[in-house]
Amino acid sequence: MPNVNFQGRDIISIEDFTQQEINYILDTSRSMEPIAKNGSDMLKRKILATLFFEPSTRTRLSFEAAMLKLGGNNIGFAEAEIASVKKGENLADTIRTVQNYADIIALRHPLEGAAKLAAEFSNVPIINAGTGAEEHPTQALIDLYTIRKEKGKIDGLKIAVIGDLRYGRTVHSLAYALAKYNVELTLISPETLKMRREVLNIIQTKIPVAEEPNLEKIIPQTDVLYVTRIQKERFPDAAEYAKVKGTYRIDLKTLKNAKKDLTILHPLPRIDEIVPEVDATPQARYFQQAWNGTVVRMALLALVLGATK
Amino acid sequence: MSDKELRVSKIKDGTVIDHISGGYALDVVKILGITGREKRVMTIAINVPSKRFKAKDIVKIEGRALNSQEVNRIALVAPHATINIICDYKVVEKLEVKLPKVIEGIVRCVNPACVSNSDEPVSSKFYVKSDEPLVLKCHYCGYILEKADVLQQL
Numbered sequence: 001m002p003n004v005n006f007q008g009r010d011i012i013s014i015e016d017f018t019q020q021e022i023n024y025i026l027d028t029s030r031s032m033e034p035i036a037k038n039g040s041d042m043l044k045r046k047i048l049a050t051l052f053f054e055p056s057t058r059t060r061l062s063f064e065a066a067m068l069k070l071g072g073n074n075i076g077f078a079e080a081e082i083a084s085v086k087k088g089e090n091l092a093d094t095i096r097t098v099q100n101y102a103d104i105i106a107l108r109h110p111l112e113g114a115a116k117l118a119a120e121f122s123n124v125p126i127i128n129a130g131t132g133a134e135e136h137p138t139q140a141l142i143d144l145y146t147i148r149k150e151k152g153k154i155d156g157l158k159i160a161v162i163g164d165l166r167y168g169r170t171v172h173s174l175a176y177a178l179a180k181y182n183v184e185l186t187l188i189s190p191e192t193l194k195m196r197r198e199v200l201n202i203i204q205t206k207i208p209v210a211e212e213p214n215l216e217k218i219i220p221q222t223d224v225l226y227v228t229r230i231q232k233e234r235f236p237d238a239a240e241y242a243k244v245k246g247t248y249r250i251d252l253k254t255l256k257n258a259k260k261d262l263t264i265l266h267p268l269p270r271i272d273e274i275v276p277e278v279d280a281t282p283q284a285r286y287f288q289q290a291w292n293g294t295v296v297r298m299a300l301l302a303l304v305l306g307a308t309k
Numbered sequence: 310m311s312d313k314e315l316r317v318s319k320i321k322d323g324t325v326i327d328h329i330s331g332g333y334a335l336d337v338v339k340i341l342g343i344t345g346r347e348k349r350v351m352t353i354a355i356n357v358p359s360k361r362f363k364a365k366d367i368v369k370i371e372g373r374a375l376n377s378q379e380v381n382r383i384a385l386v387a388p389h390a391t392i393n394i395i396c397d398y399k400v401v402e403k404l405e406v407k408l409p410k411v412i413e414g415i416v417r418c419v420n421p422a423c424v425s426n427s428d429e430p431v432s433s434k435f436y437v438k439s440d441e442p443l444v445l446k447c448h449y450c451g452y453i454l455e456k457a458d459v460l461q462q463l
Contacts (some may be wrong), residue, residue, distance in 0.1 A: 013451075090429050113424040113449025117431060132422045134450055198446070198453045 006303035010119040011127040014137040014173045015202070019180040026145050028299040028308060029292075036295050041071035042307040049102035050076035051094065052129070053085065053109045058268060058290060059129050059139070063106045066297035070307070075101060092121045099124045104305060107131075125304045133167040133231065139267050140173035142296045146289050147224055150263045155182040158221050162188040162248055163228035163273060165195040167235070170267040171228055172199050179203040186210045186218050190244045193230070215248065220257045225250070225283075227266045227273050251275045255283065265289060318352065323371040323395055329387040330441075331356045331364030336386040338368060339463045341379055349373065362389070375404075382415060384408040385459050388440040408440045416445070419458045423450040 004024045014022075035042075048067040052060050056078070064074045085094065091109065095118045098105060107118050108129040115128035115135075130136040148154055159178060165171050165187055176199065178185055185207055187195050194211065203209055212218055219225070227250055235241040249272060250264065266274060266286040278284050302308040329337055334353050338345075345351065350371035359365035366387075374394050375383075383390055384406045394402040414432040418425050425433045425447065434448035445454040 090427070091424070092429050092431070109424075110422070111424040111427055111450075112420060112422045113447065113451070116449050117424045117429060120431070131424075132450075134422075198451050201453070 006300075007306035008125055009304055010115075010122075010125050011137055011300060011304065012115045012119055013128070013135050014140045014176045017180075022141065022144065022177065022180065025141055025296070025299055025303065026148055028303055029141075029145050029296045030149075031308075032295040032298040032302070036069055036291075036298060039069055039071070042302055043067065043070040043072035043305055046070075046072040046104070046305055046307075047102045048072060048074050048076075048301065049098050049105045050074060050078075050129070051098060051105060051107050051109075052076065052078045053091075053107075053114075054130070055079065056108055056130070058293065059108065059136075060106075062290070062293040063127075063129060063297050063301075066294050066301055069294070070298055070302060072301070076106075091118060095121045095126075104301065127300060127304070130169055133169050133172075135173045135176075136169040136267075137173045137177075138297060138300060139170045139293075140177040141300070142289060142293045143170070143174050143226065143265060143267070144177055145296050146265060146285060146292045147263065149292065150285055150288075151223065154178075157223040158184045158186070159224040159226065160186040160188060160215070160218055160222045161226045161228070162215060162250075164193045164230045164244075165189040165228075166193045167231035168228040171226070172196060174226065175199050175203050179206040182207070184208045184210075186212050186222070188212055188215050188218070188248070190247045192240065193244060215254065216257075219254065219262075220259070222262060223259065224263045224265065225258075227264065227270070229266075229269065229271055229273060246272055248273055249275060250278055252277055252281070255281065258283065318369075319398055320350070320352075320369050320371045320395055321398055323369065323373050324375050325393040325395060325400075326368040326370075326375075326383065326387070327365070327391045327393065328359070328361060329366035329368065329390045330362060331359075331366055333387050334366030334368050336460055336463070337366070337383055337390070339460070340382045340386050341375070343370070378415070380404055380406055381409065381412070384440075385412070385416070385443060386456060388443070408437050410437055411435070411448075412437060412445065416454065416459050416462055418447045418450060418452055419454055419461075420447065420450050420452040423447060423452060425449045 004021050099122050104125050106127045106129045112132040112134035114131045119126040262283045263285050264283045352369040354367040356364040390406040392404040393400045412435045417433045435445035438444040443456040
C-alpha cells in the first residue's frame with residue numbers, strides 16, 4: 001500500500017497533493033462505484049457541514065448525496081443571504097462556530113484564499129468546494145477520474161482546455177493537476193481571458209504548455225477537449241463580458257476533424273459553448289462527469305474522515 | 310570615503326541608506342513616507358558610480374533613525390541597501406537590509422478578491438519567491454505581486 005494518509009487532512013489546493021496521492025484518491029473513487037449504487041454506513045453518525053456562500057447546484061448536491069450514500073448526515077446553508085453572514089459575521093467566526101456541529105466542512109466562498117483561511121481557524125477538516133476564481137480542487141479530481149475512466153490513462157494524452165482560463169476556477173485546479181502527469185496541454189482562450197500568470201508559471205516548468213487561439217488547428221490531434229463557460233459573474237465590467245461572450249462554440253462542424261475517440265468534458269453548467277446537438281455524439285462525456293462527481297466526493301469524505309484507508 | 314562618494318555631503322545625526330540599486334532612491338523615499346516637506350535636511354544621490362553595482366543611489370536623512378519595520382519596507386524596493394545610523398558624524402550602527410522569507414502585514418494583496426482584503430482577523434502574508442526582481446506570492450490566494458504592485462501602494 002502506498003505511503004498516503006488522508007485522515008484529518010484539509011483539501012485546499014490540488015497543488016498540495018502528489019501524483020501518488022491523487023492516484024490513490026482516484027483508485028478509492030473507483031472502489032466507491034458499487035457503494036454509490038448500493039449505499040453504505042461507512043460514515044454513520046458523521047456530519048458534513050456544507051457552507052455555500054455562493055450559489056451552487058451540482059457541487060453542493062453531489063457532496064450531500066455522497067455523504068448520504070455513505071450513511072452520514074448533512075447540515076449547512078446554500079445562500080450567504082440567509083446565514084449569519086448577512087448579519088455581518090466574518091468567515092473565521094462562522095468556521096469557529098460550525099466546527100462544533102460537524103466532523104467535516106465543505107466550503108464554497110466568493111473570495112480567493114477563503115478555504116485556506118478557514119483551515120487555519122478550523123479544528124475539523126475543510127474541503128474547498130470552490131473559492132472565487134481561484135481553485136476548485138474536487139472538480140479537478142473528478143475531471144482526472146473521468147479522463148482516466150474514459151481513456152484508461154492520463155499519461156501521454158494531448159489535452160486542450162478552452163474557454164475562460166482567467167476566471168474559471170476549475171481550469172486552474174485542472175491545470176495544476178495535469179501538470180503532475182505526463183501530458184501535453186494546449187490552452188485556448190480569448191486574449192483577455194488567458195490563463196492566470198501564477199498558474200502558468202508553475203505548470204510551464206512541469207509539462208509542455210502551448211497557448212493557441214485557434215481550436216480548428218489543434219482539434220485533429222486532441223484526445224481530451226475540456227470546455228468551460230465564460231464566468232459572467234466574475235467580470236468586473238459587463239461590457240468586457242459582452243465582448244467575449246459566445247467567442248467559442250463547439251458544434252458538429254467543429255468536431256468534423258476530431259478523433260473518433262475524442263473525449264469532450266465540461267464542468268457544467270454550460271451556456272452556449274457546447275451546442276445541444278453535440279450531446280448525442282459518443283465524444284460528449286460531460287453528463288457522465290456528474291456521476292463521477294459523487295463517487296470522487298464519496299472517496300474524499302471517506303478518506304478524510306478515516307473510514308477507509 | 311572615496312572622492313566619488315563625496316559628491317554627497319556628510320550628515321551629523323541621522324540615517325544613510327547606501328547601495329540602493331541605481332534609480333530606486335525615490336521609491337525608497339516614498340516607501341518611508343517622506344514627502345520632502347518635513348523641514349529636515351535630506352540628500353538624494355542617484356546613479357552614483359559604484360564598485361559593487363554599476364550605479365547606486367544614496368539617501369541621507371538628517372535627524373531621523375529608522376526602525377526595523379522601516380528597514381523591512383526598504384528591503385522590498387532596495388534589497389541590497391545598507392543602512393548606516395550616524396551619530397555626531399560617525400557610523401554607530403550598520404544594518405544590512407535583508408528581505409525575510411515571509412512578509413506579513415506590510416503590503417496588501419493586489420487581488421481585490423483575496424480573502425486577506427476582507428474583514429477577517431488575519432493580516433496579509435507573502436512568500437518571497439525572488440528579491441531581485443521582486444516576486445511575492447500571496448499566502449492566501451496565490452497571487453503574484455511584483456515591485457510595481459508594491460510601489461503602487463505607496
